[in-house]
Amino acid sequence: MSALLLTVAIAGEKVALPVDHIESVNELELLVPVPRSPSHIAGLSTLRSRVLTVVDCRCALGLGISPNREAGASAAIAVHDGHAYALLLDTIHGVAEARSDPFPPSGRLQNNWADMAQGMVETDDGPLLLLEVAALIAGPPEARAA
């Protein structure tokens, strides 16, 4: 198994995203709020004349509002169901190779981590939690119910 992973930090924690779901990584050009949208939707941004829906990953994980909801924040651009999203992250580390298939984590995951994670993967830098892009976009359970 040699799937490529994008290693990023969300809420201070180093995690992995499957690279095949990520189109590019960018800094947000701007951020326009969407009033009354679910809490994990940080707003709208643009990338090359495309409207991006910005997803606050920290918020989707149930860890509160991200402190960097503003232009210039790091984001991974993903296309899901025909819509372009920007996943708001703390920092982007780089690309790593998965050294194993995802395996269930040993302990019980806190907050929304369990809903957002496919499992753990082994990398050269040690084990990382592999998050699911679609789940981050769908947001925390309370947003899905709405």
Added chain:
Amino acid sequence: MDDLFADFLAETREMLEALGGELIAWEDDPGDRARLDAIFRFFHTVKGNCGFFDFPRLEALSHAVEDVLADVRADRRKPDSMLVSAVLGIIDRIGDMVDTFEGGSEFPEGGDQALIAALAPQGDGSNDPLRLAALNDELAQSKVPAGRRTIRLPVELLDRVMSGVSDMVLARNELARRLRETSLEASVHEPFDRLSSIIADVRDAMTRTRMQCLEGLFSSFPRLVRDLSAELDKQVQIEIDGADVELDREMIEVIRNPLTHLIRNAIDHGIEAPAARLSTGKRPVGRLCVGARQSGNQILIDIVDDGCGINEAKLVDKALAAGIVDPVTIGRMSAQDRLSLIFEPGLSTAETVTAISGRGVGMDVVRASIERVGGSIEVDSTPGQGTRLTLRVPLTLTIIPALTVSIAGQKFAIPRSAIEEIAQVETGGTEITRHGGTMLVKIRDSRLPCVVLADLLGCETDAADDDRTLIVLRLGGGELFVLAVDCLHTHEELVVKPAAPAIIATGLYAGTTLTEDGLPMLLLEVNGLAKVAGLQLDALERSARHDAHEASGAVRTTPVLLFIGLDGRRKAIPMAVVDRLDEVEIDAVETEGERMLVVVGDRILPLAGADLAELPEVSLRLFRLTDGMREIGYAIRDALGVRQIDAELLAAEADGEAEGVLLIDGEAATLISPYRLFARHAAVPVRDELPLCHLPAGDTWLQNFVRPMVEAAGYRVVEAAEAELDLAIIAQPGESGPAGARQVIRLRSSAMEAPDDPDSIYRYDHTGLLSALRQSGGRIRL
């Protein structure tokens, strides 16, 4: 018919292309029944279609091959290369025919019999391929050049191209914005303009590829009507009008089911049985008309039957019984509103539930599906005379005319189709009252519920209630409510993209778009706004609207002249300031620095309305506008006519000459503010305000020598004595000036002082005369 024919040709060509390979493979392996069957089916289909379209030659050809292949299938004949060649020859011939039909011309006579003869079993076929080849050569020479070709494309591909084009428009806008920020603009201006116009062309063409005639949809109706009326023992004649009207392909799919449903309803519930019709003095055959027409950027589809109409009393009873409305509300509803109850869920006036129209689920679904695409539906009915249903749908889904507004500095777009009118709080006649957390706005004599957009969206804003602009919005059912926004911007055509599901789920937004400066902007969903704001649509708005109906007589209207500006936009200007319409040669237009001037008759007027616009090549039409004191010209492309608008309906914080944006005939028009226009342009007093100077008609010296000087000094010269004269000049001794003259200048012929006439001026005392002219006028041109 044309569409069907085009479909037939395209289908035939496709089958032909697929078949060539099959035929060769079949020749290699004559025992392959599957291939043989496929080939047989092709000729069978073509034969059937030819009969339908009346192509006897094509039919004869395919019939002949079908016969031969039937023999082969029945093992009466062994396929050999001769046979395959002959069949291939006929396939080519059919292909050629299809090409010529498509080009709209006739296929040359002759040659068919030889091809058919070649199919017959040959005793010894060894030399026959040669004969066939010769035959084909001969045919090739008689070929007619193919005309317009069509191809069939998967719809997904078209959609992808369309979305690519929309992206291209957005990318261009972004590029334009970046260019403006740099110093590059001057050097790339020309190619960039060219790029822009190419993109606009491509977008136009692409939009047209998505357009389809309603023909395809309408052509299924006669059959539907025939089947239904047979089933119901009714006689119905259908008339179809406007099948050539074009509509976005997607939109046609959206209206297909609702339209079918409405036609079913009309036949089932509207048109009576022949006996019942005769007893009421109608023709036994009912009439159903389906007509489409384009109106602005909307398509109107009417479904009119001459049946029994909607029984309003019964409808109201049912609505009361179902608890949809209460008796008080009913009492206040207009007849139109009561008829609209038919669109409420769970209502049907039919005595019996039939398999055709169901049990009243339907009209609400019809309305919902039309509203989902930004359309609306209206009903009108006269008992015993019939019912008219009018569907209004936008031409296309992707480009939406919208008004942009802002709250707390963030811009939002509102679909223009939902906007009824725009009002400003500070202008008289509107007042806002608060009642336990809700707001009512009194506009003229009607009270409408008001939603403050900033509150609804939870945005912090420091705009006071009185500074807000009020937008009266119309919901799908015709109910009105008011949306208060901080600021009004402009109207534009927006390329709208669907928003992410999480955003749509709020119910407040219909999509996203990019503004010209590259910011993402949300398109508000009007029905959703009302719903999220918790407006009680049933009770409040209908009654409010009722009030509005009552009060409509009291609304003060003002006439405006609607026209197309030189920039192609719809504009309106108050009738009161328009003096007349003139047309001048284009040479009459001059540019003087920043200002434009136009020579009309003997006057030079400032020209407005021509900035930024390209001037026509030959002649320019213009309005002559006057404020009573001054006159200016306003360049136009076309005058559309006089319309009445609400006198208090003026708005907008727009700069320039616009007073605001308002809806006239269902489309937005920019209302020109005469005040701002004159403030900016007027500098020349109008002719009638020139001081008048009387010169006796018979005095040739005065007329020839003095008149130019007088005119140059800013007087208008009259020869007849008028009641109000500012000045009179007299050159004959002893003569007295006209009675009405306020001032008189007397000229004497001698340079010596004249004791008997001390105030007179020597006729060649240039300086003296000039200063006298200046003094006496007092109202010299500025």
